[in-house]
Structure formats: structure tokens, C-alpha cells
Amino acid sequence: MTSSRPRRIARVRPVHPASPDEQFFVANDAADFHSADGRKWTVVETPFPGSPANAGSPARTGWEPGAEVLEDGFVFLAPSVPANVLGMAHNTGQPGRDLPAQAFHKAATSVIGPGEAIEIGADVGHVDPEAELTVVVGRKARGLTLDNARTAILGFTIGNDVSARDLQKSDELWISAKSQDTFTPTGPWIVTDLDEGDVSIAVVHNGQELRAASSADLGWKVGEILVYLSSFMTLHPGDLVLTGFPAESARILPGDIVTCKIGGIGELSNPVTATSWEKYSLM
Numbered sequence: 001m002t003s004s005r006p007r008r009i010a011r012v013r014p015v016h017p018a019s020p021d022e023q024f025f026v027a028n029d030a031a032d033f034h035s036a037d038g039r040k041w042t043v044v045e046t047p048f049p050g051s052p053a054n055a056g057s058p059a060r061t062g063w064e065p066g067a068e069v070l071e072d073g074f075v076f077l078a079p080s081v082p083a084n085v086l087g088m089a090h091n092t093g094q095p096g097r098d099l100p101a102q103a104f105h106k107a108a109t110s111v112i113g114p115g116e117a118i119e120i121g122a123d124v125g126h127v128d129p130e131a132e133l134t135v136v137v138g139r140k141a142r143g144l145t146l147d148n149a150r151t152a153i154l155g156f157t158i159g160n161d162v163s164a165r166d167l168q169k170s171d172e173l174w175i176s177a178k179s180q181d182t183f184t185p186t187g188p189w190i191v192t193d194l195d196e197g198d199v200s201i202a203v204v205h206n207g208q209e210l211r212a213a214s215s216a217d218l219g220w221k222v223g224e225i226l227v228y229l230s231s232f233m234t235l236h237p238g239d240l241v242l243t244g245f246p247a248e249s250a251r252i253l254p255g256d257i258v259t260c261k262i263g264g265i266g267e268l269s270n271p272v273t274a275t276s277w278e279k280y281s282l283m
Contacts, residue, residue, distance in 0.1 A: 005031055006264070009047050009155065010189035011054075012074040014063060022057040023077060026069060028189075033266060039071040047138065047154055047190075048237035053081035076188040078113040079157050080136055080238035085111060085184055087132070087161055088218075088225060089174075091244030096219030101228040106161070107179035111240070114187040114268055118162055119275040120254060124180070125166030127252055130245035131203045131260030131268075133215050134159035135222060136190050137239040144230040149223040152235060155192035158268040159242040160185040160260045162252075185260075185270045186240060196222055199263035201247045206256055211248035218244045 008028045013019070026041035043065050048054035063069065085106040090096045112118070120127050138154030162184065167177035202212035220228070225243060229235060252258050256272040 005029055005193065006033075007155075007192045008033070008189040009044070009079070009192060010041070010187075011077045011079050012041075013077055014060070014069075014074050016073060022060075023054075024056055024063055024074075026074070041069050041071065041074075043067045043069060048080065050140075051081075051083075051237040053083070054238045076114045078111045078186045079188075079190045080186075080240065082108050082111065082239045083236040084108065084233070084239045085242070086229060086240070087178065087242040088220060088244045091219045091225075092246045093217055093219055096244070098219075101220050101225070103229060104174050104178060106184050106242075107175075110179050110181060110184040112182050112185050112270070114185070115270065116185065117182065117271050117273040118160075118185060118252070118258065119180075119182045119273055120252070121180070121275040124164045127162060127164050128249040129203055129205075129252055129258045129260065130161040130163060130242075130249060131201050131247060131262065132159045132161050132242040132245050133196055133199065133201065133218075133222075133262055133265075134186060135226065135241040135243065137235045137241065138237060140234060140236055141226070141230050142234045144227050146223050146227055149226040149230075152226060152230070153222075154237075155190040156194050156196055156262075156265060157186055157190050157240075158188075158260050158262045158265050159240060160258070160268060160270065161242050161245060181275075184240075184242075185268055187268050188266060191265050194264050196264075199265075200261065201245070201263075202261045203247060203249055204259035204261060204267075205250045205252070209261075210250055212261075213247035215243070215246075217246035220244075 141152035
């Protein structure tokens with residue numbers, strides 16, 4: 001986390017030929033994400049050793065470790081397959097810090113990647129997106145301290161803590177409000193060298209950027225959050241920790257496009273659709 005240049009790591013799937021079961025990890029060290037070099041990636045071994053959910057696929061021609069692949073030859077997936085997805089409640093500014101740290105759980109099955117649809121059921125009610133600086137855990141960790149908490153961080157990605165507000169009012173544990181299928185878009189990549197203390201956080205709703213804020217506006221900071229979480233549970237490689245949302249949001253509806261922006265990482269965009277129950281009935 002002390003390198004002078006950003007390093008991005010992404011979990012991707014080749015598109016030629018497409019295979020729904022494949023996943024590879026690629027890395028890019030270009031300082032300019034939008035440059036020609038920023039679109040050339042190198043295949044690497046999984047950054048989550050020991051995590052069966054994040055094992056790379058068997059090598060295929062042109063996708064052996066060390067091979068160079070171009071961005072138009074793959075699609076970005078969610079950056080990890082987490083065992084746990086955790087968020088922080090009331091974590092904005094001093095008012096949040098004045099309350100005890102409190103986490104909530106989001107189902108790992110709610111995670112989707114860039115470009116995948118956020119699906120909203122007809123009876124869900126008011127739904128908001130929340131752009132959040134998201135920690136990607138890099139190693140198994142329990143009982144972290146402020147002195148060693150950062151050693152458990154692989155890097156940071158963008159998380160969208162999609163939240164059904166009406167269900168939050170009726171469900172004290174927020175499970176139905178936070179864990180619906182598709183309610184945790186993440187990606188498009190992990191940045192392993194990021195000074196996260198004061199990065200911009202914003203939502204763009206149908207092309208209109210809403211009032212932005214900063215990670216400096218969070219009540220409990222990244223190290224403190226990891227100390228708190230690891231005090232009662234073991235964190236695993238690939239776990240995602242959404243740190244809080246201090247910016248402005250707006251209700252999303254089928255037909256919308258929502259983009260979450262985090263300074264130093266980039267943008268995560270997802271369309272919004274109505275839930276297709278037929279899709280789930282065929283599983």
C-alpha cells in the first residue's frame with residue numbers, strides 16, 4: 001500500500017469465446033487509467049490464495065500468467081467472490097462517530113459486477129443507491145489493531161450499497177432492505193495503492209451528478225472499522241467492507257442508470273430494471 005504508483009487488480013471473464021464459468025485475474029500498473037497502457041492488462045495469479053471462491057480458472061491459450069490481454073477482450077466482474085459483505089450504519093461525520101460503531105450484513109449473493117442490472121421488485125418501494133469506498137480484504141484476519149489493520153487490506157474498490165428505504169423501516173435488521181439479489185454492485189477493479197483519507201464520493205443519477213462528499217466525512221475510519229469488525233468475526237480474503245455514504249442520493253427506478261464515483265478508483269455503472277422472476281424460476 002506504499003507504492004508510488006497505483007496498481008489495479010481486476011477479476012475478469014474473456015469474451016472470445018465467452019464462458020460463463022471462467023474467471024481470471026489481471027493487473028495494470030499504468031498511472032493513467034484511461035491511457036493506451038491503462039487498457040493493457042497482464043494476467044496474474046489470484047490475489048486471494050487459499051480462497052476456493054477466488055481461484056483462477058485453468059489456463060487457456062493467451063491467458064497464462066504473464067500474458068498481456070487487452071481490455072476489449074474481457075468483461076469486468078465483481079472484483080472478488082466474498083464470504084462476507086459488511087456495511088457500516090450511521091457512519092457520517094461526528095454524529096455517526098458519537099454513536100457506537102455498528103455493522104450490518106449484506107448477503108454475498110447480492111453482489112454483482114459492473115454493467116449488471118440492479119433489479120427492483122414491484123413491491124419493494126423506495127430504493128436508493130449509495131456510493132461507498134469499499135475495502136477488499138486480502139488475508140484472513142481476526143483481532144486486528146490500529147497498528148496492523150492495514151496489513152489485512154488488499155486494496156479498495158467501489159461498492160453500491162443499494163438500499164430499500166421502506167423495508168429498512170419495517171425490518172430492524174435491514175436484511176430485506178440490503179440483501180436483495182443484485183443490491184451490491186461492486187467494481188470495476190481493486191486499487192492497491194490509495195490514500196483513502198480524503199477521496200471524493202458521488203452518485204450520478206441518469207447523467208446528473210448529485211452533491212458529492214469525501215471519505216473524510218466518514219465518522220469511523222477504515223482502520224477503526226477493521227479493528228471493530230475483526231474483534232468479533234474472522235475476515236476472509238475477498239471479503240468486502242462498505243464504509244459508509246456521506247453524499248447525496250436519489251431514488252432509482254427501472255429504466256435508470258446509476259453511476260458511483262470514488263476518487264482515485266473510477267466509476268461503477270449499472271442499469272436498473274424490474275425484477276425478472278422468470279429468470280429465478282428457471283434456476
